[in-house]
Amino acid sequence: MKHQLYFPPRRAEQNLWLAHFQQTLPQVAPQLGLAPEEVAEALADIDWLLYQRRDVRGALDHAARAATALEKRLSEGTGNDPVLPLVLELPPPPAIPPVKPGALKRLFRLVRRIKFRPGYTVAMGRELGIEENHYRRESPVPTFTLRAEPGPVVVIQYSRHGHQGVYAEFRRNGGDWEPVVRGFLSGASFRDRHPLLDPARPEVREYRLRFWKDHGPIGDWTDLKRITVSP
Numbered sequence: 001m002k003h004q005l006y007f008p009p010r011r012a013e014q015n016l017w018l019a020h021f022q023q024t025l026p027q028v029a030p031q032l033g034l035a036p037e038e039v040a041e042a043l044a045d046i047d048w049l050l051y052q053r054r055d056v057r058g059a060l061d062h063a064a065r066a067a068t069a070l071e072k073r074l075s076e077g078t079g080n081d082p083v084l085p086l087v088l089e090l091p092p093p094p095a096i097p098p099v100k101p102g103a104l105k106r107l108f109r110l111v112r113r114i115k116f117r118p119g120y121t122v123a124m125g126r127e128l129g130i131e132e133n134h135y136r137r138e139s140p141v142p143t144f145t146l147r148a149e150p151g152p153v154v155v156i157q158y159s160r161h162g163h164q165g166v167y168a169e170f171r172r173n174g175g176d177w178e179p180v181v182r183g184f185l186s187g188a189s190f191r192d193r194h195p196l197l198d199p200a201r202p203e204v205r206e207y208r209l210r211f212w213k214d215h216g217p218i219g220d221w222t223d224l225k226r227i228t229v230s231p
Contacts, residue, residue, distance in 0.1 A: 002187060004108055005162065006130045015054045017129055021107070022046040024128050031124065032117045042110050045103035047094040055091040063088050122214055133162050141220050142166045142209040146227040154192040154229060158185070158209060167217035170207045172197055177208075184212035202230040 008014050022043055029039045067086050074083045111130050114120060125131035144158035144166075158166055165184035169177045170192065180192055196203055206224045210217040 005133045008134045141222045152229045157189045163211040165212035166209045167212045
């Protein structure tokens with residue numbers, strides 16, 4: 001599952017994020033024009049995620065500690081009272097039908113759709129908790145590598161170093177710079193499938209990257225990297 005910068009690294013913080021998103025989503029949904037069914041699905045997914053991740057896991061963690069104490073008493077304890085077996089009690093499940101697998105993936109896809117809604121603003125994203133960056137590391141520019149594949153395809157593998165995204169440009173045979181894509185790249189790799197200028201001849205391509213924040217590229221360019229792309 002793709003790494004999400006706004007989703008905290010620790011389980012307890014993740015559960016707090018889920019609870020906050022569940023509480024805030026209905027408040028901003030009308031401004032985003034989200035369908036009621038879409039919101040209801042997300043809230044149900046979070047209900048079951050919190051039940052399993054927080055309630056059930058919490059009960060099991062408590063039971064594990066109790067089982068350890070019971071085993072120690074059974075093995076090394078004193079006295080005449082019998083050691084009664086552990087009774088495991090799980091919290092009741094949500095009073096709604098169970099959801100399909102992939103609940104967290106669906107939430108991440110919803111967040112992506114939200115960020116492209118016409119009514120979306122950064123302030124709204126901060127309110128939802130989807131503009132935070134829990135993995136920021138200091139680096140003046142992105143880092144990246146290039147690899148050619150048949151097709152022709154250039155595989156760009158890059159690190160955002162905790163930033164929202166990267167903006168990439170390339171040029172062919174020393175020509176003008178062109179954007180690799182409109183907007184920014186937000187994953188960890190991208191396959192550039194631009195066709196050759198001459199389908200029968202190889203060409204030299206140069207690539208450069210910058211960080212992206214909010215609505216545009218920021219910071220310095222990386223050094224250029226070159227690669228020969230063949231038919």
